[in-house]
Amino acid sequence: MATDLLLNALIFLVAAVLIVPVFKRLGLGEVLGYLAAGVVIGPSVLGLVADAEAVLQFSQVGIVFLLFVIGLELKPSRLRVMRRSVFGFGSLQVAVTTIVLSLAAWWLGLPPPAALVVGFSLGLCSTPLVLQLLGERKELQTRHGRHAFALLLFQDLAAIPVLAIIPMLAADSLLADGVMPLARGVLVAAAAFIGLIVGGRYLLRPLFHYAAATRSREVFAGTVLLVVIGAALLMELAGLSMALGAFIAGVLLADSKYRHNIEADIEPYRGLLLGLFFMAVGMMAQIGLLAEMPVTVIGLTLGLVALKALAMLLAARLHGSGWRDSTNLAVLLSQGGEFGFVLLSAAATAALLDASLVSLLILVISLSMATTPLLFQLHVHGLRRLFKRPSAAPAFDTPPDDSPQIIIAGFGRFGQIMGRALQGLKIPYTVLDINADQVEVVRRYGNQVYYGDAARIDLLKAAGADKARILVVAVGDPEASMRIVEQVGRQFPHLRRYARARNRYHAQLLMRAGVTHIVRELLPASLELTRDALIGLGIPPDQAQHTIDTFRPHDEQALMRQLAVFGNEKKQIQTIQDAARELEALYEADEDITTRVEEAPRRES
Template identity: 35%
Template sequence: MDNGFFVQAIIYLTSAIVCVPIAKKLGLSSILGYLFAGIFIGPFVLGFIGAEGQDIMHFAEFGVVMMLFLIGLELDPYKFWKMRKFILGMGSMQLIGSAFTIFILCQLFLDWSWQTTVVIALALSLSSTAIVLQTLKEKGLSQTSMGRSSFAVLLFQDIAVIPILAIIPLMVSGSHVETDNLHTSLIADFDAWIQTLIVIFTIVAVYFSGRLIIIPVLRMVAKTRLQELFTASALLLVVAVSYLMQLVGLSPALGAFLAGVVLANSEFRHELEGDIAPFKGLLLGLFFIGVGASINFKLIIDNPTFILVFGAILTAVKFLVLFGIGKVYKKSSDQNFLFSFGLSQAGEFGFVILSFSMQLNILPNILANQMMAIIALSMLSTPFLLLINEKWIDPYFGVKEKEVRKHDEIDEQNEVIIAGFGHFGSTIGRLLRANGVNATILDHDSDRVDLLRKMGFKVYYGDATRLELLKAAGAEEAKIFIAAIDNPEVNLSVVESLRKHFPHLNILTRARNRVDAYELIDHGVTKIYRETLYTAVHLGVDALTQLGHRKYSATRQGQRFIKYDEAAIRKLAAKRHDKMAYLATVKDEIEMQEQLLKNDLHINFSASDHAWDSEHLKKQISE
């Protein structure tokens, strides 16, 4: 079979296009789709890819580097500095607790040398940055208590890889080790204190070069107005900083994260995110396919008991350590289960540590390959564990928590139910309450629920996608349901459930933009409130007023613009799948709206039309 570039590209892309949509259709994570795609095309199932799968892994690992760069872009340096104790506290407790427990268990039950046990314990104590952060993003959990804690632990682990790789060669005893083929940094031959100074200098240099060199260069590139050149500059930035970090013995991913933090407050933050995100997504997909293809099923079949039992014990140990840390930091049960299940796998840096140790002859080849199979299987199990938690464990503990905590029981029936009480939902709730309207408020973030209760709001913890919770909240008797959840996919899921089980309810729902609105229109929702529409019109009205237009006229035109736009979006929703028809309709609607607004302005123009406009009246009186 021809193994050329185009054939391999077709195999990888076809497997992803087939498997990922199936996984999403079944309600699974896209990560599982990529992993299964790798398994199917790998050497142990269909055999479409063989040894070259290892080559693609080296290329695809750059997706993890890009992901950390984007995370750095979203993290304000001041907030990062404020989190330092949190990162050191939770991160060190997880790493030391997991590694120590694994070490003790291996020493008690397995006949390994202490050097072998230390290396395996350190490798398996690290979690998968790629899987965890991608899962957080897909499920909209990045800003929750669990998301922040997971990020803190993962960041500490990425930093810890550096000293771990430095310590491992010190455990080599006896025979001479060939190091010609090992990847070493340019400063590996210097004394330890000189290496430390060079590393510190490099980090400081990256920080100041970001402020003094990179940002001015990006400004010069931006002035060319060539999008492809700016994209090339963004890629060059990530590659160059990552390579520099690797030259001095640091993790390329850590270097990319540092570069992102430096540029977090620059005016190019959003532009860089937009340019890097597509490459990150594609490379991460390839990375997960490579992980799936690397699972050695022959090795598992030859010794299934050891690998499966060891993998199960590893997951259990890390889960218990993480759950204990969550209890120390007083996390609620639902957040703690998510946190513990999410980080209970081994990670991609484990492959690096095991390969490095195998080259140093600390680990036998067979044992190292068995450990790599365990890491890959644990990464594969994570989406399933999170699914089990979501379907069975979280609802059980949610109900149990409500039975224990009296104020968590839904003990009121109101005509209005609000699902989602973040910035958007809480504004609605405050307006209704100020006008004497009581609402039953639901929110799925337990930490936010506790905070809102302290602020005087009566909020109930619960997942609004669950039918039993909607019934308990009084959806059968309520008149209005306000869907104000931050995550558009979850919001749509709630609307689907309401339309199916409570067709009498008058649904008022939040939509982030036109795309979200189209989906809601398809489900028969008529009252859709787009965030971008009303804020933009309000700003436009103020701009007209400051340019000399009368307040009433500008406000009236703004209201009519909304009316015409809401009518147009329903026409566009029906044609959005036909690109040519959609574009033609958009053009026609824009021209028609502008003409209608001009006609309205002339038809209704009269002095009495502006009677409540105080500024206009003052001007007339003064004249």
């Protein structure tokens, strides 16, 4: 048994390693590669792994982990904001798609109840496939990416009651059994749903606090798996979707301070199991049917993709989306989905659909999933460009070499303050900014700013970097900041680099690049406000300033200790905790500070 399991694992790994990189190199994406690998090793081709259905059932855990990670990214407040998209747009899209496909199924000869089940089942889309495609192109946070996620979430929710209704459509089951079994099932599902939310809200954070206190990464990772699988099984036992349970658990932990640690621990499992899921879908495709009736299978697949795309386009336009977002959604949501396998199989079990028809439809769904990566690639490089023709970027300016003492890269709010001070002192400086719109706005107020990328060596030379003394990197984007810093360090080693750091992590990156003059953009303002708040409590101004003066060098020392363990998250966390305890001890040792803080409330009262 163990040998068979290891052999199957080896087969999956070899197929993925050999086939998926080829598809990625051809620009077709990982998903299509996994689907093709599943077809090759499945019963229809080489037959290396026979039980495709068992693999598919196990690989559903990959969808569970995917929905858990998505839940981690969605804070409850953001989910409330999305309710119009989820329930308004989602219900509209499901209704339009189901009507269109049900009418097509009825026209092809199915009776109304069967046509309705087929229409709804084929109308569902593949959550992991769509989210993977959006993730590969970093489009999850775009408008069409958010709409796609909302629609997929509503589809998963809508599939649950339909799964319960299918046996009743088979004929006389409702008359025979009465409404009590259905009512009992609804009550159990509602109780499980509420129990997960209430229990999770009060139990999850203490559980993770306990796991983190052990300082064992294995215990923490085990706790993550316990929560994900436990929430999924609870929903499954209640007759709901496992993915829904994992999603709710993720949302409940979205505000947790452990969110990033949880995401890092779950990521390897999610990626492996999602790949296994797509391979299982490929294995489920009965390619023999394609050989037996190629015209029927290809015709149904193309018809499904075309009808779903048109229905999605109609629903998006009715919802008020623009043509660009509507076409994006139409292409992304034109395939069948994994829930279709479940619903169609349930319909076959209830004798509502013939088993041979279900096999044909499952093949059509699998083939439609394989078309989506190809269609999306064609859409991105073709149709999408028609709706927004890329305007020619303006050419970079060639700044004159006015022998500046200082070059400022980035002239937003941060850089403008420095520029005003230098202008008042009549110190010559040159400004480069990559944002053409920002350059135009700043020029209206009489500032001499040049449009250009400060990471370009030719522009820096033209601006006088060979003779300047200081470069101030004031750009807000950490990646752009690091490009400039590294280029200047290599090409103009004499130029002293002063940099704005967006946060502690950015500051550590800058220090690793050799920058010694760094200002964290929020630190001075936050310390100044802290001092004012202390004064507001009744602490004398000189003592409040002394408190801030004590904090600043301690914080710089803590930052240097964090730099020494850069890249080791566990040691970074430990360093931060140690620094917090040291600061408390430092303040307690300063009797003057402690006395003034304790006396302040009494003076106020």
